[in-house]
Amino acid sequence: MKLEKILDKLGSIEKNSFIKIIDNIISKNPKNGKVIDKILSSTDKGLKSVDNQNISTIFSLTANEFQEHIKCEFQEISSQLDILIDIIIRDGNCIIKQDWFSRLYETEIKQLKNRIKDLNADFENDKSELSASRKRDYKIYKSCLYTAYHNDIVNNRDAKITADELSIILTLSKELGLSQEEIKLINYSILPIKKLDVQEVIKSLKNIGVIFYSNKENTIYVADEMVRILRKIRKKEVAEKFFRRTLKLLREPIINQIAKEHNIDRKLSNSQKIEKLIKEGLSFTNLLAEGIHKTDSNLTERKKSLNELCEKGLQIDNLKGSTIEEKINSLIEHFENVERDEKVGISLDGFEKLLTELNLSLPNLNNAIRTQFEFQEEFVLKADFLLDYNIKPRDILDLIEKKDSTKFIKDNGVKQRGDDTLNILEHYKDVDNLYLENYENVAYRNLNLLKDNGITVKESELGIKFEDLTKIIFTGLGFNVDESLKNQLNTKKDMMDILLNLDNQEIIIIECKTSKERGYNKFSSVSRQLKSYQNLALKNNLRIVKILLIAPEFSDDFVTDCEMDTEMNLSLITAATLSNIFEAFKTSKYPTFPHVLFRDIVINEDRIIKALSK
Structure with a gap:
């Protein structure tokens, strides 16, 4: 569930810990401080009085600083933060009732203790399936961790692992190719592990800002945006569902090869081995760079295998990058974009x-x-x-x-x-509804996301498709999209996209612009275009009630230029805003959208949706 939606469900007290942390980050002059100050400038009461949409925006602007804040919490080694985070970032655990969370936590501790026993037995057993080289890797890591933890006790201090020690331990685990689960097992074979009180666990997670807790519903909420940050901290580069999708494409001998490397029973079914590998917390990058290839394969063969996996298996064409590392990073970025996208792939x-x-x-x-x-x-x-x-x-x-x-x-x-x-x-x-659900992706000309969401379209067709979808939306808003009058007015030189006929010689002119680039920034050219349409209409004794420009987004400079223009009654509206207004209108009492609401320079989505809900 998106952060904004969660915030809408909660009271101010339930948001308090989270707000305090963001406030603290803002006070330390974060990287995006100027942008944040601009958002906060509309209120003199600070972050608490900002609406939930802007809180969500500010959180995204402080994501890097928030990540560092969580990393610092890992130095408190008795917190079991790694165990708890691994529970709440699993697919399906972002909304959990308290009693169910307690059960998941208790099960996790039991399973961890049992696996630690098995691992310790493997250390002692010369006939275990654990290879000699893997035993050596485990023993090296365990010895270093033991020293880092116990050297404080020797010096009569509280046992803890310092930030410097932790960074060395993390580097060691990476070089030894240990999975997150292997690290966790070895860690808790040295560090004391016991089940904590669930209320204390929830309180500690809430206090560091990673969860929200609704007292009324006894429910834990973890925002989608937070899950992505927590996954990065746990070195899990993609969601479990994307890891599964990738692993399912591999032949069973390759799965067995990876399973053997990480001490997973090869007698399990292929599906069971895949699920075990996912829970191991393997590095997605290491898997695709090393794990899926034969040990003697050269760089060219590895590139070819990776390309085939992406193009034929995952149906993703033209991944950016020439090196294996660049291609894997592009694939991770692709999966992140798919996850962020709210569209479902079908209607x-x-x-x-x-x-x-x-x-x-x-x-x-x-x-x-x-x-x-x-x-x-x-x-x-x-x-x-x-x-x-x-x-x-x-x-x-x-x-x-x-x-x-x-x-x-x-x-x-x-x-x-x-x-x-x-x-x-x-x-x-359902193609028609599917295109409307992907309206913003069409505006951004995002062919990869469109393809992932089940839409195959040529890039050359996206401009016309965006225009057609905009017509469908305005028709759905109850307007008369008058093609006949538009065609009468248009000339070979000046051709407006959409004309809404309000009767009594009154019209609204709409211009549609798609753009791959972030921040539409071509005011001078588009204003000349719109003024020519305005002159056409005025010559024909028509009164222009409003001119609307629809694009995926607008740069700050574009908005400023628009505010300075005195010749047109122009408003800017993003594709996402128009789409959300359309959804809100469907459940409103109005037979036709009240166009007087289009009065801002940049159309304010929240204000209009509130007006429609009255």
Whole structure:
């Protein structure tokens, strides 16, 4: 669930710890301090009086500083912060009832203790499957950690690991190729481990700002934006669902090779081994750079394997970068963009229909999904419910075994040739709604995200598509999109995109601009264009009530130039704002959108949505 949505659900006391931390970061002159000051300048009461949307924006601007704040907390070695964070960043654990969190925490401690016993037994047993080289790696790390922890006791001080010691230990673990889970097991074989009181655990997590706790609902909330920061701290470069998607494409001998390296039982089924590998907290970068290749393969062969995995397996073309490292970084960035994107890959109606028919065809799937994502609820195959956890159609399909996928395809008349997952997504795609749900991605000309969301379109068609979608939105807002009058006015030289006929010789002119670049910044050229449209309309005795310019976003300079213009009644509206206004209008009492609300220079989404809800 997005941070803004969580903040909307909570009272001021429940947000207090988080706000204090952000306030403290702001007071220390963060990197984006000037941008933050500009946001705060509208109020003289500080961050507490800022709306939730701007708090969310400020958090994104202080993400790096917040990350450093959390890293400092790891020096308190008795906090079990690594255990707790590993629980709350798992897919499906971003919204947890207190009693369920207590159960997950208790289970985690029990499993950890059992695995520590097994690991210690492997150290002593000459016949264990642990290779001699791996035992050596474990012993080196364990000896260094033991010294870092116990040298304080020897010197009659409280045992702790300093920041300098921690940085050396982390470097050592990286060079030895240890997974996060292996590190955790060795750490807690030395550090004392005991189950803490769940109320104290929740309080400590809330005090450092990583969770919110609703007293009324007895529920823990972890914002999607926070999960991404916590994953970086735990060196988990991608979400579990993307790791799974990648691992499922590998042949079983390669999975066995990786499993052997990390002391995972190769007798398990392939799916079980994949789940164990995901929970190990392996480095995604190391896996793709080293783990999936034969030990004697050269650089060219490794590049070829990686390209094939991305292009043929993950269906991602033209990854940036010439080196393996650059390509892997591009893939990680791609997965981050997919995760941030709120679109689901098929329409919401399509997702709901898919889940209904999956439940009919595969009656055991509901329990399988519950187990996989550790859900407390009984029935979980509901679109709105899953999307609150940022779980999308592709993530569900990735969990279905091949035989079940084949059965579902036959039961529901899905195309059988080609990739099963892509065929199912295509079958449940509602193209019109899907394009509207991806309106902002069309505006940004983001072909990769469009493709991931089930839309195949040529880049050359995106400008026209954006214009057509804008027409659909304004028609849905109750306006008369008058193509006939527009065509009468247009000349070969001056061709406006959209004209809204308000009757009585009154019109609204709309210009649509797509842009790959962040911050649309071409005011001089677009203003000449709009003034020519204005002159066309005035020559035909039409009164221009408003001119609207729609683009993915606008630079500060563009907004300033627009504010200084005295010749046009021009307002700027971002694609995301228009889309959100359209959604709010659907549930409002108005038969036609009251165009008088378009009165700002940059259209204020919050103000309009509040007005529509009255």
